[in-house]
Amino acid sequence: MAATASQQADRSSAERNSAVSEMPDELRADVRMLGESLGRVIAEDGGPDLLSDVERLRKAVIAARRREVSVDEVAAMVAAWPIERSVQIARAFTCYFHLVNLAEEHYRIRILRSRDTGDSSVPDSLAQAVAELKHDLGDEELNRLIADLEYRPVLTAHPTEARRRAVATAIQRVSAQLAEYNAPDRGAQERQEAQRRLLEEIDLLWRTAQLRHTKLDPLDEVRTAMSAFDETLFRTVPRVYRALDAALAGGSGTREPRARAFIRYGSWIGGDRDGNPNVTARVTREAVLIQADHVLTALENATTRIGRALTVAAAYGPPGEELSGLLAQAADDHPELASELATRAPGEPHRQWLLFVAARIAATRRRDLDLAYRSPDELLRDLRACQASLVAGGAARQAYGELQHLIWQVETFGFHLAELEVRQHSQVHATALEELRAGKTSERTEEVLATIRMIAWIQERFGPRACHRYVVSFTRSSEDIAAVYELAEHALGSRAPVLDVVPLFESGEDLANSADVLTGMLALPAVQRRLAEGGRRLEVMLGYSDSAKELGPAAATLKLYDAQAELAAWALANDVRLTLFHGRGGALGRGGGPANRAVLAQAPGSVAGRFKVTEQGEVIFARYGHPAIALRHIEQVTNAVLLASTPSVEARTGDAAARYRLLAERVASASERAYRSLTEAPGFPEWFGLVSPLEEIGSLRLGSRPARRGLGAPKSLDDLRAIPWVFAWAQTRVNLPGWYGLGSGLLAATRSPGEPVTSPSTDPAASTSGTTGPSDPGATEADGRADRPEIGPGIEELRRAYREWPLFASLLDNAEMSLAKTDRQIAARYLALGGRQDFADQVLAEYDLTRELVLAVTGHTRLLESRRVLSRAVQLRDPYVDALSHLQLRALSSLRAPDDLPDDERERLDTLLLLTVNGVAAGLQNTG
Template sequence: MAATAAKQAQRSATERHSAVSEVPDELRADVRLLGELLGRVIAEDGGPDLLADVERLRKAVIAARRREVSVDEVAAMVAGWPVERGVQIARAFTCYFHLVNLAEEHYRIRTLRARDTGEAPLPESLAQAVGELRHDLGADEMARLIADLEFRPVLTAHPTEARRRAVVTAIQRISTQLTEYNAPDRGAQERSEAHRRLLEEIDLLWRTAQLRHTKLDPLDEVRTAMAAFDETLFRTVPRIYRSLDAALGEGSGTREPLARAFIRYGSWIGGDRDGNPNVTSRVTREAVLIQAEHVLTALENATTRIGRTLTASAAFGGPPSPELRDALAAAADDHPELATELATRAPREPHRQWLLYVAARIAATRRRDLDLAYRSPDDLLRDLRACQASLAATGAPRQAYGELQHLIWQVETFGFHLAELEVRQHSQVHARALAEIAEGRVSEVTEEVLATIRMIAWIQERFGVRACSRYVVSFTRSAGDIAAVYELARHAAGSRAPVLDVVPLFESGEDLANSADVLTGMLGIPAVQERLAAGGRRMEVMLGYSDSAKELGPAAATLKLYDAQAELAGWALANDVRLTLFHGRGGALGRGGGPANRAVLAQAPGSVAGRFKVTEQGEVIFARYGHPAIAHRHIEQVTSAVLLASTPSVEARTAEAAARYRLLAERVAAASERAYRSLTEAPGFPEWFGLVSPLEEIGSLRLGSRPARRGLGAPRSLDDLRAIPWVFAWAQTRVNLPGWYGLGSGLLAATRTGGQEPENGTEPGPGLAELRQAYREWPLFASLLDNAEMSLAKTDRQIAARYLALGGRPDFADQVLAEYDLTRRLVLEVTGHSRLLESRRVLSRAVQLRDPYVDALSHLQLRALSALRAEGELAADERERLETLLLLSVNGVAAGLQNTG
């Protein structure tokens, strides 16, 4: 095993040298600039000795990767510093990662813009997808697919964003100044000022506390998510529609749009109360009101801006349409003072008058001025379309179908509620509530369930059914779990019960296998029958990736989820149901993460059908929606994949590959699950995991409002742990076990003739060629191995071994490391790669460049963790200092590795 570790360390050094040599000049320049400015700030604040210590550690971890010094020597250096010095150094590396992440984001944006020359569609863009659809489908088939297209991202508050909001905003200010500094048209004085401002903002980032001092409450999480809407989503969404419209036909912006609004945002933030007692009916009410305030403000500002630009005079463009003229007259009758003011401000500019009147009505809607307010988004859309039709009739199609069309798309997408707030609760809570109601003794928990349903009714009365109607039941085991919600609704509100679409959530392996039977039972529920009839026989089912992966391991869970998708798609076809599968995916690979567009193309045939709904969690929200250019690219990639995955040709190829390699996949899944369970279900494993990882301390990071585990005390089994801290803690140990463990055993078993387990040795057998074929031909299998390869690339064997040794169970440590070695070797053999991430140069470069600096933080974390885990009592102040160092290092490692939860 030691020889294996030495070979891998040497290989890592070679790979890192290769990665460094591939860094583009523009990226290298930005990293150097930001790093030098940070170094200057550190020296000014902490003295040159602090900067010297930071540099010593930086050079030492790089030398350790080159095998020029041992990790023991690095650990000794770190141990020789006072804890306070370790805290300062951890802050330095954490700030450095924030700046490197920013530099890479800027380079990615520049690269996207440089590639978009207009000469050919970008790969994975809507324009390219439409071109392929035209080749594969007839005009009617293509029109139906475009008409049915839906993309539903659902923002969740799952606590995987380790950065404080203050840190995020500081980084955004640095980003603005870096853009100014690099702008090619800036003069010397402007560039000098941008440089000064960069230094000022980096200095402020250094002085900003990285750790939260107070725990987030759910409304803090709602307000944090609003930043993505305010800064990116509101403006990006109509541009996506414009991209599709332009791809569908010439003349976009001068004709009626061919693209419809197909994106609908959802949110669990303030609605997900499963295991979170902090989410109450009052919180849900406030969450909707906060969302409404933001979207109505945005709509008011956009309408005012567009209205002010419509300065075309009736003297030159002709009079408004009779419909708009009548509407203006009615407005003058209803609100004479406002109409007179607008006519004075915009004489002979009827379209300008009208849109400014509409903006005043939106403002009144926000203020709850019922005399002037709109009753619904449909009323607003009617007024906007009246203006659009009038402009088109007067010979101004560019004004009719340009920015005004963007505003119409925004109203269609966001309404007055911004995102549909979805409620989630555990099936057992409902069962207990019904039992208590039958007995006549209602607890506070049950009363809160009833209050939540009454609050849904209030939201629907205020903002419409679209604002809140989905009720997700986690751990759905039977149709009775769905019927329970409808029965509770009758108890809560009687004849005024809200419209509810109750969504089953299948999470365990057993529940996934039984999912179609549960849906069959749901068809017998009268309330479900009513919703199917009213909604065009639409139904939604949620699949949980996190808990299934935690239970079965990554390989077995992947196949189980695929089988469930295939069975549910067949069930829907047989029962004339338009099924939407809601994918509960996390950001990390151990929770179903990875590139979303590749995941879509790997779905079971018939399970997409032009519709894709998925959770967007934690750090993923800001990684994907923090910048307009990146958000635009992400949404286009996912949407293009949804369109292509829904074509008969792609479905046929996927179905053929799935049938051909079905037995092979079953052998991989069965053996991988056995290997995974042999570790995670072994006596003493949960306790060992608690010792080798910062699991206990992660709860002190105050990442979110939700408790980190079910129940109190140390975890006694994996069931006690939520999937997020399970994955987050393993990432901190540099093991990343949830993303790959068991796969190596599965691949090895699949190489054996007839699927027989090897008696001796770990060399692959003759089935290796079939595995390689499956990797080339079956998107699901390729996605599984590619994601595992990414997770393996973020694993560091030397550092991981030091964490695993903390648990005092060398048998567990050896088992984990042996499976890592096997998995790494066989993944490379099957993919045909000579090194991890060989085919993904950009990601490989990012991982290899970060690794040594993550190593530095890991050594600091190990120093703190070892002391906290050592026998003997620690003084309270010493424990506090060590916990601060530990938590700062956790924060920094999360910034370095990125998708950690």
Template sequence: MAATAPQQATSSAAERHSAVSEMPDELRADVRLLGELLGRVIAEDGGPDLLADVERLRKAVIAARRREKPVDEVAEMVAGWPIERAVQIARAFTCYFHLVNLAEEHFRIRTLRARDTGEEPLPESLDAAVAELKNDLGAEELTRLIAELEFRPVLTAHPTEARRRAVVTAIQRVSAQLGEYNSPERGAHERREAHRRLLEEIDLLWRTAQLRHTKLDPLDEVRTAMAAFDETLFRTVPRIYRSLDAALAEGSGTREPLARAFIRYGSWIGGDRDGNPNVTSRVTREAVLIHAEHVLTALENAATRIGRTLTASASYGTPGAELMDALAGATDDHPELAFELGKRSPREPHRQWLLFVAARIAATRRRDLDLAYRSPDELLRDLRVCQASLLSSGATRQAYGEVQHLIWQVETFGFHLAELEVRQHSQVHAQSLEEIAAGERSERTEEVLATLRMIAWIQERFGVRACSRYVVSFTRTSDDIAAVYKLAEHALGSRAPVLDVVPLFESGEDLANSARVLTGMLELPAVQRRLEANGRRMEVMLGYSDSAKELGPAAATLKLYDAQAELAAWAVANDVRLTLFHGRGGALGRGGGPANRAVLAQAPGSVAGRFKVTEQGEVIFARYGHPAIALRHIEQVTNAVLLASTPSVEARTADAAARYRRVADRVAAASEQAYRSLTEAPGFPEWFGLVSPLEEIGSLRLGSRPARRGLGAPRSLDDLRAIPWVFAWAQTRVNLPGWYGLGSGLLAATEPVDGGAPGPGLDELRQVYKEWPLFASMLDNAEMSLAKTDRAIAARYLALGGRQDFADQVLGEYDLTRQLVLAVTGHSRLLENRRVLSRAVQLRDPYVDALSHLQLRALSALRAEGDLADDEHERLETLLLLSVNGVAAGLQNTG
């Protein structure tokens, strides 16, 4: 039934030819330019022979994909090079991928700008969402939905960014020079200089070590995440609000805004201590201080910049009395500062006032208590004094222009930038309570209590918004929630911090029991007090990574959907305003994929204008590394949140779920059975460790968190964290977590049931795909994962484990899944309807093949019997890790 490997290889070659021919001229020019410059750098540094070897391998893997050369010849070529030469070649292909990714990012930005003509709304934009909402909802309903809108992205302590920060910075410098080179405003001389600088920066990228030599600590991770805030998020947020405000009504900037600050950033980096002993109360304190330093610096700079522009003279408009009183008070309290500002800006009261505000923000950052603001609310009052005065003096555009942007930024980020969330395992809390009851406290229990005291300190210094959510992983009963409140009382008694304890449901069984746990939570006095104080708001987190690792992608998708539906119904029945926190990873095997499609596939009633989601690792920089891309991503998610919350969309989704649930259940049951038959088979964990670079991934020093629970080789999937599980499968070119079992599920849905009743058949499955967003999203994500899978390369990895039965099982399921996914979607080839993504995958595949062959050489030698000399082992491991880094860049995802 499945397509044969030769057929698939021929198809892949044809697909690559099609992808090359479809490459836009601008993108082709950038890729050619960057590739030629990299080749020049390689030849200058390593000699023409090195460049010749790189070209030999490049041409060989392309020929192998076209079936013009046996794959074995490629492997023999790679095996013939000294390890040092193989390492240099791996560096070359890795650098090439960094440059190709950069060229595609530039092309994407140009395309977004070209499409934004203003003649009609961009698809999945805020303009498009509001236009649709105005047709579907009454004015009152629309106003209510906008008032309740929330988007909460949470940067997480799961670092899956394989690139060193130094490499990321080097790529950003190349990006800047490429932008200069391509700018139509540049003359010939400026263009020549940009070309020279571009070559200089590519040369530096080539000379920058790809691998980390020291392990990251949690505060390194915090500082790395701050780059996204400094370079993108702070400036992008007001543009989002302005876009929504303009979509809601004409005259944005000349009237009171209709859009409110609906984005709230969170972070687990420096707060997530589940399985990471490196995150301590001291680290949490330092993380918050780093946040505050960055946001206060940004606010000070913004206030200074805007203040300097507010040169409206009092001669042309009478300032408000409240502003003049405030300036008089500032003169009384801080005469020297007020005198200096007045001297520099005579008869410019708004300029004087905003520069005084900037001075106060600077004092807040320095902890100069005489001048500092005590809270963001106090700063907002001063900004609104300025805004009101501008209005009264007739400067309406200044009042609702940049000053409004600054107000939105303060409302969004406060003085804490992102709410730091704490996470800890339920078992740790239970053991701590046992020790306290017994009068014996371990170092870990002392650390739990210190963390709770630190939360109280953060709230006293920066307010409750800065840190109040405490996520309990592996929540099984309401006792796991009660334990945190009990520990807080032990730590501080009546001075315990304000806590919103969030249950995290991860396993299939826990997801099924989630509503029962919430019912138990309602009986806890501490929870009752929080609900009374916060307007009956409650948050629940759903774990995508571990449920997918346990059940397989198809069964986990349905189990998560059921949990969402049940929790939404529970919230209505109990008068609770529930926010579901989606613990998604970046990779498809961990709940990743297009975020806007994922939102629209949620169970009816489970969104209700609120969406909270984790943003992990390389996803942070992919989505927030450039302002134009960040703006587009946030607009797409917000578009989906708004539309998913409307009665018409909810009704369509509910109807499709009811009609096709029987089919989905059959797919899920059979897919889970197929998945478990592989992953729970005796010897599977050991085999997985042999066929993948799982052991070596820990040496990449991706982050501060250990790659697995416990020590030694994994004995079961429970020993593995989801990130290395997905990362290792991606390296083998199998991508198993993203699709395995789905083929068996689809096949079972077409076969007779035990009683002899016929299955739905392909036609009905095609109908389900067209009408149920959840099913469509599941298949589309599997199709993306299959497209990044290479059967021929995968077979070479799977052969390393010495278990042909496992290898045959995996490859057979791949063939079946590929065939049936294509049959259900109606596509003649993978990603047929996703031209941009298809082109990117097909163009990369041969070059990823080159790195895979280099990795296979190293992995085979490291897995072979017999002792290796220490220096040879070290050189092989270097080659392996460089190839891992390169494959991650080529596939554009890790874990």
């Protein structure tokens, strides 16, 4: 029996009250203190009336969720304010979300530290994985797996980070002061000063403009990503290796480590030119130089720090023969520098040597060729000579302590920091070859050739490892791969750079044909040569974003799984060491979600100790913004990569996939039909542009890449890139790409094969208006759909599949998260803006169906019931996101009205709209 609207409102209120009561004391205290501090700053700047209006809206949206006031009353309140007042209120709620996010991050860090026992009792840790693998595999197989282990995160510049860099920096300063404020053992005066500084930084955050005034260029994006390296990655990577080494053998720091450097960072920032005319050969060159400057600076500083501290006297740790020879050679080649160092560190040969090494790293950064290193291998040779000398002199702890961290850092980052990858569309290559064969070249073709020449320059300067992968998007055949090698010959002839051309399969058809394309690749002489040179290694990229946009989340998930399984079998049959490169986004509609669970859900044989994945937009800073969180994330993913590569996990996954194969096909087929019935309907793209801030998102200047292909409003989904597609749906509180069609798929799977199924999403006439409904986003719709679909006996098999098949569980859990972030009542107000009630009804009916079936399969009584922390966060945030949504709706409805607006009013409404887009993104977090 469906609940009444009153019962649903009571449950929504009860769940929120429960979420508040369950909030840990430390977190509650931080949220309250930061909120009160922001309120004080707002009142100081805008007066008590501004703070009063902010509080009125805050209380009103909470009351609306309890059904104490109607959403129409809230909308009327918002409409009564002048636009300038609405802008100030939008700023207030956006700043509040930044502070709440910060409080939650600090709480998470405290929890991670409190739970870190350093042993196998920590779930998803390296210690836990190693302990399990020792038991299941034995030492010999474990050592083989560790030797082959690879984790390759690739940073991309896809524009889903809505915050300005200045805002992010201001938040970091608030974070530092919050840590000072909460530090234990503070005296009263110290605490008062910490609170004063905290207020000062919150005041600065409030006064910092939320919107960018100029569009980012690709080099801005490179510099933004460098902050993650400077603040976190460089220091975190050796801690990961140390944790693995301790798990493997214990006693880490007194012996030669068993853990090897298995992480290799990559980057598309400054290399991805697919659809981005702003990325040129010059930009690619500058991107590599920026990366090199950052990593060489970091290596110089680390070497200087370690060298200054290494005051091992020759009497207590004599230099070895090799190191003595190197010091003598340095004195011959660079007498002034060697004399200076001997004077600074008399009788301390190891200290002298490391300071000399630091000077050489500095010379490498300055391009002082007399002193510079020619390659990272030369630097590693010198560091290992110092390490061996310390060991021979009895100073093993000095050899395998901080010096080992430095060696790991050089092995991981080299002199280039991240392996820059180039990406271009297959059609661009085809056109370029047509022009070259015809004896004419356009500017775009000249740029293609310049890019290849730039790759050769990078390799000459930094070595092939710095830039050798060339990703071809929309690969349809082996001819698309051959085209790149042919273009390289046109560009440089016999001096062509080392290239590993990586096919990217994105559409459903291309994923299905991927193995055939690889078979064709094997016949190419250039590919055969690279396989022979590289130990028969081959890389293939799978696109999650475009496949999900084309097929819907359920069908795309199965199609990607099938492609992984087929490619793994192909690699085994052809003696190829295959690495699958997963092009995942941050949002659930683009392959997002918990990374470790995604790894464990991969097809058997497709991981094999190697995992490569894109890290995009706001995900970079969410995962790498703080060392403790970065360490936990890398450990979790590595744990999953190790476990997913074992025969027992592969067998369980494979057995479950085979057992539920037909069931999954029924879900995928019906879900795709439902999804296409909406997205391919005439008028749908235009309607989507009206009900969402799609057009305005391009004005946010989120990144250097255009938001869509071509000019004007999108006429089909092919015109629209996956990122703004997902981002815009998140703003409407619908989150459609994360769940649409799944309900129809699950419903079909509950029925007997061949039994006709009519779901509301494929038969809009079967649904009612759906424009009213409870404010609880997780409530069953008594007043939204009177005729509930009949769930067949197949529900039990779906429940077993959820319990036993990680892929199916991941699909439903991610959809559940997306549904929980959907608000039906707010969503209906957005959908009404398009003037197509049939589309609105179809979307809302599928939401009702999907929510009902997801709960039925998972056995939950409410969304996110088994994920208390996430559920609490969503419940607490929802009313404040509602406030921003009402402000956004006010702006959007005015901008979509048929009446012409004066230019100054349109500009003010645009400002309000864009501010709310920033705020909603901060509130919902994984929006793109």
